[in-house]
Amino acid sequence: MARTTSTAEQPVTTGLVVAGDRPSDVVAFENQMVDFFVAAATLLGVPKSVAAIYGIVFASPTPLSFGDIEQRLNLSKGSVSQGLRVLREVGALKEVSGESDRTALFEPDLQMRKLVQRFIEQRLEKQLTAGRGRLEALDRSVPGSASEAAIVKHRLKSLADWNNKARALLPVVRTILKLGA
Amino acid sequence: MARTTSTAEQPVTTGLVVAGDRPSDVVAFENQMVDFFVAAATLLGVPKSVAAIYGIVFASPTPLSFGDIEQRLNLSKGSVSQGLRVLREVGALKEVSGESDRTALFEPDLQMRKLVQRFIEQRLEKQLTAGRGRLEALDRSVPGSASEAAIVKHRLKSLADWNNKARALLPVVRTILKLGA
DNA sequence: TGTTTACTTCATTTTGAATTGAACAACCCG
DNA sequence: CGGGTTGTTCAATTCAAAATGAAGTAAACA
Numbered sequence: 001m002a003r004t005t006s007t008a009e010q011p012v013t014t015g016l017v018v019a020g021d022r023p024s025d026v027v028a029f030e031n032q033m034v035d036f037f038v039a040a041a042t043l044l045g046v047p048k049s050v051a052a053i054y055g056i057v058f059a060s061p062t063p064l065s066f067g068d069i070e071q072r073l074n075l076s077k078g079s080v081s082q083g084l085r086v087l088r089e090v091g092a093l094k095e096v097s098g099e100s101d102r103t104a105l106f107e108p109d110l111q112m113r114k115l116v117q118r119f120i121e122q123r124l125e126k127q128l129t130a131g132r133g134r135l136e137a138l139d140r141s142v143p144g145s146a147s148e149a150a151i152v153k154h155r156l157k158s159l160a161d162w163n164n165k166a167r168a169l170l171p172v173v174r175t176i177l178k179l180g181a
Numbered sequence: 182m183a184r185t186t187s188t189a190e191q192p193v194t195t196g197l198v199v200a201g202d203r204p205s206d207v208v209a210f211e212n213q214m215v216d217f218f219v220a221a222a223t224l225l226g227v228p229k230s231v232a233a234i235y236g237i238v239f240a241s242p243t244p245l246s247f248g249d250i251e252q253r254l255n256l257s258k259g260s261v262s263q264g265l266r267v268l269r270e271v272g273a274l275k276e277v278s279g280e281s282d283r284t285a286l287f288e289p290d291l292q293m294r295k296l297v298q299r300f301i302e303q304r305l306e307k308q309l310t311a312g313r314g315r316l317e318a319l320d321r322s323v324p325g326s327a328s329e330a331a332i333v334k335h336r337l338k339s340l341a342d343w344n345n346k347a348r349a350l351l352p353v354v355r356t357i358l359k360l361g362a
Numbered sequence: 363t364g365t366t367t368a369c370t371t372c373a374t375t376t377t378g379a380a381t382t383g384a385a386c387a388a389c390c391c392g
Numbered sequence: 393c394g395g396g397t398t399g400t401t402c403a404a405t406t407c408a409a410a411a412t413g414a415a416g417t418a419a420a421c422a
Contacts, residue, residue: 023324025322025324026324026325028322029319029322029323029324032315032318032319032322033319036312036315036316036319039308039312040308040312043304043308045226047379047380047381048380048381049380049381058333058336059333060333061325061328061329061330061332061333062329065398066398066399067398075381075382076381076382076383077382077383077398077399077400078381078382078383078384078400078401078402079380079381079382080399081399081400081401082380082381082400082401084399085400102389102390102397102398103397103398103399104398104399108336110336110339112339112343116343123224127220127221127224130220131217131220131221134213134217135217137213138210138213138214138217141206141209141210141213142210143204143206143207143210144207144242147242148242148243149242151242152239152240152241152242155239155289155291158291158293162293162297165357165358165360168357169353169354169357169358172350172353172357173350176346176349176350176353177346177350179346228409228410228411229410229411230410230411246368247368247369248368256411256412257411257412257413258368258369258370258412258413259370259371259372259411259412259413259414260410260411260412261369262369262370262371263370263371263410263411265369266370283367283368283419283420284367284368284369285368285369
């Protein structure tokens with residue numbers, strides 16, 4: 001429905017889910033689920049379509065096929081294909097071969113530890129280590145007179161300290177996230 | 182040197198800094214400094230121009246004026262103005278009133294604790310707490326038969342666990358970052 | 363007061379990433 | 393085989409965030 005009567009009601013969700021003929025409580029739930037992941041993904045720089053796909057699969061008690069996803073979200077085949085590839089690659093979705101089905105079915109992989117670890121290692125650890133290297137190189141190439149150089153070197157030292165703190169944090173993060181499941 | 186011989190040498194940096202008539206070692210250093218911050222900022226979703234401004238100020242042993250920044254980076258007045266506003270607002274730069282100067286001069290504020298704290302509170306804590314609320318709401322509105330609902334509720338539980346872990350981490354992060362200056 | 367310099371604001375433009383869609387494979391079944 | 397279904401690839405398009413630049417404000421100074 002959306003926009004009944006005259007004065008346009010603000011949609012509660014972003015309305016990414018297509019109703020079709022399914023019950024409105026189901027659609028409402030799907031929409032909220034999708035929005036939840038879209039919000040989280042935006043924070044991490046993941047495309048909306050990818051998050052939406054994960055959300056719609058997550059919201060369904062039964063595995064969904066390519067076609068199901070294409071229909072329920074308002075997405076092109078291309079986007080669904082690419083989105084599913086990404087989600088499989090990172091291990092967010094798994095393919096459950098529907099016995100003798102010809103079409104693949106997908107459900108969320110709840111063992112997100114892999115996912116989180118991957119994120120920490122690739123995005124954070126890599127960046128921090130690279131940063132350290134670059135800071136060392138910068139420190140060696142500070143131009144200017146001795147007194148000028150001292151000022152800038154002091155600043156670089158301060159950056160290096162932060163880099164160290166952040167790197168010291170990673171093992172702690174890993175440990176905590178490992179606890180209980 | 183990459184790809185020597187005759188044709189166009191690949192720039193090592195993104196070359197955001199304008200040389201003008203300043204010494205090439207200074208310009209090279211500035212470029213690397215700017216690139217460093219641009220890389221870090223990209224990770225956090227901060228616009229390149231803002232990062233570049235911070236970088237060029239950081240690289241200078243003496244405070245820089247609006248005009249200095251505009252010239253050294255290839256940026257419009259508008260971008261410099263907006264970038265400086267953001268950086269002052271978050272406390273990344275401070276204005277050092279050059280005695281009886283009429284133009285404001287800027288230097289980096291090295292007390293980044295504020296900055297980091299702000300980031301943690303605004304971006305992470307807020308998001309995590311909001312997420313928790315939304316998860317609770319979702320759990321109350323799972324549609325479908327009892328057995329279907331059970332499956333989805335189990336998934337929601339798993340998400341809630343992760344949310345809790347992440348929230349448990351915040352105090353730890355705060356503590357570690359506080360250590361030693 | 364009028365002019366210049368220093369900066370801000372915001373409507374328009376640019377840019378780069380996300381999305382589409384049409385052409386292309388791969389498989390299945392008659 | 394041939395026609396249908398299922399999915400992939402990638403050039404073209406769309407869209408939103410970022411950058412620009414022109415018009416506007418404010419203070420300085422003559």
